[in-house]
Amino acid sequence: MMAMACVRKFRFTRPLFHLQWRYYSLQTKSERPTFGIAFDIDGVMLRGRNVIGGATQALRRLFKDPSNPTELRVPFVFLTNGGGLRESERAIELSNLLGVYIKSCQVLQGHTPFRKLVNRFGDELVLAVGKGEPANVMSEYGFRKVVSMDEYASSFVNIDPLAQYKSCANQLSSHNKDLLSQLEGDVDITNTHVHAAFVVSDPIDWGRDIQVLCDVLRSGGLPGKSGGHQPPLFFAADDLEYQAAFPTVRLGMGAFRIALESIFNRIHHSALTYTSFGKPNATVFKDAEIVLQKISSSIGSETTDHPKISNAENFPTHEIKSLYMIGDNPPVDIFGARQAGLPWFSILTRTGCFSGEGNHADFPADLVVDTVEDAIDYILKKHSKEYL
Structure with missing residues (x-):
């Protein structure tokens, strides 16, 4: 379902100051709002x-x-x-x-609707892409064999040809290392097909992520191999632009999707297929x-x-x-x-x-x-x- 269990206790980390209730306020009655x-x-x-x-x-x-x-x-x-x-x-x-x-x-x-896909992919190896903690998000939804793009790329030697020029290459968070060690106990990532890829949030390293996703999607789910049907690809949203802290709008997940699709369709005989969620x-x-x-x-x-x-x-x-x-x-x-x-x-x-x-x-x-x-x-x- 869409909503998660609510947090039972919470303490504000900054005080709540009394503010005058301006404009028109609702009258206090027992009726619930319509x-x-x-x-x-x-x-x-x-x-x-x-x-x-x-x-x-x-x-x-x-x-x-x-x-x-x-x-x-x-x-x-x-x-x-x-x-x-x-x-x-x-x-x-x-x-x-x-x-x-x-x-x-x-x-x-x-990405909240991804929960609905647990019955389909919950026991299969899936790839989670994006900023933040995409694998942790998917694990919370019930996916039992999920690996983040950082974890996945670090498992294949030389899959990212530009890794040597990146100062933070192969530096996984302690939480991601724990998830990866748990996963590796049951799954040999380099010899197991990815059954689905989920773009959970805006990717950070577009070059690496486009390269690896193309490898996964055009090989049937296992980079370095040939043939096979494209695994399902899901995007949490398809916004071309959004408003962040910078004065003008920034490129969103939809822009990443356009870049991936354009490149994939140039190097593969079949067009990219995908499903987008979100507004x-x-x-x-x-x-x-x-x-x-x-x-x-x-x-x-x-x-x-x-x-x-x-x-x-x-x-x-x-x-x-x-x-x-x-x-x-x-x-x-x-x-x-x-x-x-x-x-x-x-x-x-x-x-x-x-x-x-x-x-x-x-x-x-x-x-x-x-x-x-x-x-x-x-x-x-x-x-x-x-x-x-």
Whole structure:
């Protein structure tokens, strides 16, 4: 399922200061809200590790006590194509950066749907590519024979012809070394076919990763051999660009996919086949809707961590009539919400990939605002009568 078990305890690493609750606030009543919110992260809430404007104040308005933002009043999730960390780790990171308590079940990353493929590849050797800890992420999902690109490339002598020029070549983290030693106890990597490759997050060493992926994919799963069908290839997302700390947008995983596909198709007789997850796929928004319904159903219950959200098919759900996607990337966030259809309503901010006047010409949003604060103000005012 999409959501993970929520972290039971968390302590903020910086104090939460009392902030005046500005604008219109929801009235405190027993009724659960009939709406939910999905936030993009990069370009809406953060630029790099810096909070954008009043993002923290906006989020605090969704808690019962804005001065102590730990108990939700309005269900919301972070729906991002980014990744590289486990959802529980990303929740802690976001909690510290944004100054509110975020549970792991509220973090839906580009690679979160990979969990659905465990039944297919859980016992096979799979390759995990990208920044952060891609093998750890996949292992958390239940993949039992997963190896990261760093680990995999280091197992083949001379597979990366430029390794000698890289100062950090073959330097694995202690955690990755532990995973590799456990894996090598059961699997001889250099003599075992890779059954699937997963691009979990943005790759760091494009040259090496394109080279090794081409080796794996054109050989049937074992570099140095010839023939065989291309193993399945999965991308966590297909963003061409995204907003990071630099003033102009940066190339994303979609750019890496284009580079890999272009090269592979020039050197192989058959075109590259792959599957991309993440926004703007409609299934991602459907998964987010299910999670928001379950979070809404848990609001006001005695338990605060809701461990059953991620794995109980018969978990009671509360009807949500309106869902809001707040994003900065028109072809990803806005197109995805519009493609998903009702009850989704798209809100475009001018704090990231989009900063123009008016609406986006090709992927128009239902509403365009300057900041996420403006978006929250609009939503809460629109639904204020439900709580009067």
